[in-house]
Amino acid sequence: MKRVVVGLSGGVDSSVAAYLLQQQGYEVIGLFMKNWHDDSVTISNECPWLEDSNDAMLVAEKLGIPFQVVDLSKEYQDRIVDYMFKEYELGRTPNPDVLCNREIKFDVFMKIALSLGADYVATGHYCRRGITQDTNGNEVYQLKAGVDNNKDQSYFLCQLSQEQLSKALFPIGELTKPEVREIAKELDLVTADKKDSQGLCFIGKVRLPEFLQQKLQPKEGVIVQVPNTFDGYTRKIPVFENKLEELAFHSQKYTYSVANGKIVGKHQGAHYFTKGQRKGLAVGGTQEPLFVIETDVNENVIYAGEGKNHPGLYRKVLFVSNEELHWIREDLALEIGDSMEVLARIRYRQPLEKATLYQVPNGMYVEFENPQSAIQEGQFVAWHLEDELLGSGVIA
Structure with a gap:
């Protein structure tokens, strides 16, 4: 029997993943990752780790598999939370879920699993692992989309390596979400009707400004509305010598100054906002909502455009x-x-x-x-x- 450690999150997907592996004849162990302690920035009880770990334990009991909680909060702080703060400070938009899979689930957690004698690590992701051959006939692992188009989560695993994939299993990748819930109901699992978790990987829904304010200080600045008629949008396109010149030209983002528009409001820190964001600007008086089209963290200015079809987006x-x-x-x-x-x-x-x-x-x-x-x-x-x-x- 091959041994598999399942990351039991206390949700329905990982619960059913553990059951399916059992049915396939694996020796299954359930581990819950505790990655976050600070409830002060989470919204209501959206993702309290205690309730989740309890649900994970009840599922393990029901399936008759060993269960343990592992505390990875230090690694999560170092590799994910600190990365988020740094990215926002630089005016960039991080994706903690992608990093969390690369750095926590399929690195720190995988090493713990392998130290327990596991052959594989399994998660409740809606994606599939394939095996093919390269031109030299060597075995190569593939990351494929989940069968359920509506739930495909391959994007979140886009940073995995061949080595990580070689030890990964995704048991529910061939199923749709309704099928997964149906299996959980038939088994009478406590997670069968549990809502999908939202928000940050392992933290749940957070009030982002409050979360970021732990490290990034509020700093008042102005919101500048840039009109659709801004010169940059109608700039003359040069004649290019080659494709490379053309690509370099079109990859450049627009640069703005306060003089390019009118000041329509104030904000508490450009580093709390990301491009494409609509909520949180709190500026009225426009026919269509304003969207963030650029943030300048050095000058602490937010540039916004009216409507989701604004050319600056x-x-x-x-x-x-x-x-x-x-x-x-x-x-x-x-x-x-x-x-x-x-x-x-x-x-x-x-x-x-x-x-x-x-x-x-x-x-x-x-x-x-x-x-x-x-x-x-x-x-x-x-x-x-x-x-x-x-x-x-x-x-x-």
């Missing part, structure tokens, strides 16, 4: 530096000068969009067929061929 090309480029399928990584047609997305739940990758000496351009809203530095872009996620990178 859209770009077609983004860049990923070589240091931030990650191929799950290393055998398919592009050489300098190569290009590849893919489907890509820049955030979870966004439909996949047609795009082309261009590898250049210092990194890679991703050119979308259609302009994308709120391309934000710090976020992850992930690219697919059909249902397989090939790689990802941090937007520069």
Whole structure:
């Protein structure tokens, strides 16, 4: 019997994952990761770890599997929370869930599991692992989308390596959410009707400004509304010598100054806001809501545009530096000068969009067929061929 450690989160997905592995003949151990202590910034009782660990324990009892709580809060603080603070301080938008999978679940947690003699680590993610061969006939692991299009979570695992995938199992990847709930109901599991957790990986729903204020001090600044007629949006497009020049031109974001618009309000810190954000600006008197189109953390200015079709929100090309480029399928990584047609997305739940990758000496351009809203530095872009996620990178 192969031994599998399941990350039991106290939710329905990981509960059913543990049951399915049992049915497949694995020896299953349940571990709950305790990663967060501070309830002062979580909203109501959205994700209290105590209740979750209790539910996880009840599921383990019901399934008759060993169960233990492991405290990873120090590692979570060092690798995830501190990273979030740093990114917001720099005016970037972090994705803690992607990092959490790479750094906590499939690194710190996986090492604990392997030390318990586990052959694999399993989670309740809606995605699938495939095995194929490269051109030399070597075994290669694939990360594939979950069968349930509505729940596919492969994006959150876009930073995993071949080594991590080789030890990972995703038992519910072939199922839809309603099927998972049905199995849990038949087994009379305490998690069968439990709502899906929302918000930050392991922390739950947080009041982001209050969460960030633990480290980042409030600092009053102005909100500047930039009109649709801003010169930058109608700039003359030069004649390009080559594709590289064209990509470099279109990947540049717009630069604004306070003189480019009118001051319409105040804020408590540009580092609390991200591009594309609508809530929290608290500015009235416009026909359509205002959206953040840029934040300047150095000058502490927020630039906003009216309506979700404001030209300041859209770009077609983004860049990923070589240091931030990650191929799950290393055998398919592009050489300098190569290009590849893919489907890509820049955030979870966004439909996949047609795009082309261009590898250049210092990194890679991703050119979308259609302009994308709120391309934000710090976020992850992930690219697919059909249902397989090939790689990802941090937007520069």
